[in-house]
Amino acid sequence: MRQIKTSYTRRNFLRTSGVAAVALSFGGNSAFGAESLNVYNWDTYIGDRTLADFSESTGIEVQYDLYANLEEMFAKFQAGNPGYDVIVPSDYMLETMIAADMLEELDKSRLPNFKHVDPNFLNPSFDPDCKYNIPYFWGSVGLGYRKSKLGNVDSWGALFDNPDMAGRMAMLADSRFVMGVALLYLGFSANTTNPDEINAARDLLIATKKNLKGFVPDSGQDMLISGDIDLVMEWNGDILKVMEEDDDLTYVIPKEGTVIWIDGLSIPKGAPNIDNAYKFLNFIHEPKVKAEIANTIHYATTNASAKEFINPDDLANPAIYASDEVVAKSQALSDVGDSLKLYDAAWTEIQAS
Amino acid sequence: MENWRNNKIAFFILSMPPTAWLMIFFTLPLAIMWVYSFADRGPQGQIELAINFDNYIRAVEWIHLGIIWKSIWTAAIATAITFAIGFPLAMGIAFAPPQWKNPLLLMVILPFWTNLLIRTYAWIAVLRTRGFLNFGLEWVHDKINAFFALFGLTDVLGQFEALELLYSHNAVVIGLVYVYLPFLVLPIYATLEKLDKSYLEASLDLGAGHWRTLFSITFPLALPGIISGCLLAFILSMGTFLTPDLLGGTDSEMIGNLIARQFTSSRDWPFGSALSFLLLYFTFIVLWVRATMSDRNSGPVK
Structure with missing residues (x-):
């Protein structure tokens, strides 16, 4: 499953998939005029059907790239946004990227599904009031x-x-x-x-x-x-x-x-398809969509409304959803x-x- | 005879691609890292260009020198063991019947066809407490016990104790020997192969034994290959980071791991660059020593 820091396996396999992704994106962009979105995410960190469903409901084509660790992602952004619309930084990296002025401040009026976010995650120390991210999953x-x-x-x-x-x-x-x-x-x-x-x-x-x-x-x-x-x-x-x-x-x-780690969805500065990025962020936080992702990857969602669609075994598993008491001390x-x-x-x- | 190098245009054209390749993929990245090594780390881990020697001063702190020293030792031990295995192996191949040479060489090169990472993971499966090596030892152990039980002696060897090999410094050395063996065997094989066998025959004809011939004739004649092979294994072992990361325990950090960490979790590229250049300078010194040694060897015969 997902992990935060360097894993050689993942990194090496990613290199290969990175090459494949580049090859794909050349093919994809040739469909001139088609709406597109470039997402840069952790490996194995999305539902089986999420991207296909998004494309079906919006007509937006998604280019999906993966990274193995946050430092790899950050290094790419140091020389300016290489063309991504949505990224998934974790807590400390969010703070770093906010300080380095790399992220768009989110316009909540364009994210009606923001209301589903669990209040426990609305004011994290690394991004007060969630100005720059919608919390995605935590562990x-x-x-x-x-x-x-x-x-x-x-x-x-x-x-x-x-x-x-x-x-x-x-x-x-x-x-x-x-x-x-x-x-x-x-x-x-x-x-x-x-x-x-x-x-x-x-x-x-x-x-x-x-x-x-x-x-x-x-x-x-x-x-x-x-x-x-x-x-x-x-x-x-x-x-x-x-x-x-x-x-x-x-x-x-x-x-x-x-x-604990908390990952958020963010829009980096210089995103070429910013409207589509908002659509994607909002789509992901549809309770049913979020639940489908959670049921695939078995991490704890930050979406309170999604819980009714989540596999009850996962909800009852303290290894996934820790008690509030423990969370408060973490x-x-x-x-x-x-x-x-x-x-x-x-x-x-x-x-x- | 006309030297093809005298044709300046042809030489120029032929040397363009390798020169361009070296410039773009070697000199230029190295130059960038060199510039970075004098830079400052910004509060978010950015690279702020500057000219100061703080990174180098930090790089030669005792703790880092200790890690470098440990890396030198580890690499030296690994190289010595690699040589002890690799030299007889190279000799075996060089003196094998001609039809066997290519298959044997192929077996030395064969591991390169698989990714290093996967081969290192395979060593985890071999060395772990409940791994193939311990399973094999346990099987032999049980068989010996069963054999003695036939004579009414029960439990001669006692309970089988699994060897704790993985996640230790020894495991790192085993891994290094395995990974860099071909790099040592091939140069030695190349010199032994070119060696004029009539010298060896002369030595044997004139009454020297096989051991004397080995140490007084074969060994000195193969010395250039031996030095190249050992240096290659040593330098590569010195800079490794994957092997100690996967096979090492709590005391196995080498300079490669320290450098790798600066480019990942510590986000301190300037310091990482300075450490890399320290390693590079060390490598240059080793190569320079080797060059002066070979100058002396190729001097006029007295």
Whole structure:
């Protein structure tokens, strides 16, 4: 399923599909005069029928490109919008792109379906009042584990303070999420810019490291199901996949809260088909359309009205829809600006220690 | 004899495509990265052009030098093992009957037909705790136990303990040896193939044993190929990032990973460029040492 940072598999396969996409777009544009829309999205992050339905109901042809990580997308926009109308940045990247003046401010009067957005997501720290994005889906990092080995886990302490499980645990190789979780466990903000707090999280992770099998690039779920490890910090979507194959595996968001990600649909500055972009954003937030996407990708929707069309099993699954109590304690990442250097230095020290 | 190089027009025309290729796809990108390496990182990770040496000063901090040193060590160990496997392999192919040479060479090159990523994932399946290697060892272990059980000795070897190979520094070295073996075998094979076999026959005829011939004749004559092959394996191992990322544990970060991170999550292209150039300068030094060594070798025979 989707994941936030670098995955070589995805990136390599994307290169190929990127070539295919370019080839397609040459063909597509030759239909001169046809209405078109260029969407740049995460891989496997849309419903099976969404794009076809949109084209059918509006007559707009969609060019659909994929990216494997936000930095790849951001790098393309640094030299100016390469021609995209809709992009799907996550929390901290939204903040970055807003600060870099890369996004259109959304005209809500052209987005009647904005009213369906869950009020919990209407005022995120990274984009107050959702001026530049419509929240799309959200997810979390948490602990995936083997019940028969660990019993019931409810705290990050099972990872940070559990020498009994030495060599049977792993964490994601994603500096901001791992640091964020360590900061939350210590009672700090996941977005702190205080060097002392960042160093405290660093020291905690250096101490934890000797019990870890590795910092793994999105392969934690495979290690879990193959029995290499019994506990892993991973994306909820990835653990969900292996839970379907093995009843002994489960996912929990620890009581200290976690780092969540929220993706939004945005229109980048310089979008060539801005009217069509509005139509697309509004179409996606039709409750039925949004529910069809949610039922395909199994992530938690931000669309309150869509929930009645969503598979009840998904709604009842705490690995997808966490309780409000847990959500209240969780934080999305924000852009920490120059302090990212502190995070990078801390991460380097963790890796080198 | 007329040298074809003397035909200036033909030489010019023939050299145009490779020169243009080098300029556009090598020199130009490198020049851009070089300019970036003196730039500042903007608060959003933009590249703000400037002329300062902060990135280089940061790049030579102890922690980064430590990672570079570790990369050198890892690459050196991997190269040594690759050589220990690759030299006999190259000799085997070079001295094989002629009809066997091409099939054997093909087997060395064959892995290149599959994507490196997929081959590295295959190693995960082999090395993991419940992977093929441990399954194989367990099978042998059980068979030995069963054999002794025939004589009434139960549990001679005890319970099978799976080897924890994956996600460790050793796994990275195994991965590097596997990936870069062909790069070492091919240059050595090329020099051994060209080697005048009558020298070896003369050595054997004059009473030197096979080992003496190997160390006093074959080895020195193949030295240029050995140096090229080892350097290639070493330099490529030094800059790798995929192998430690996929096979490494918590202590396997190499300079390649550090650089890759600057271009992704840390969004610090200027610092990443400076680190890359540090690696490049190091590579140049190694190549320069090699060049001076070969100058000495090709000097007049005393």
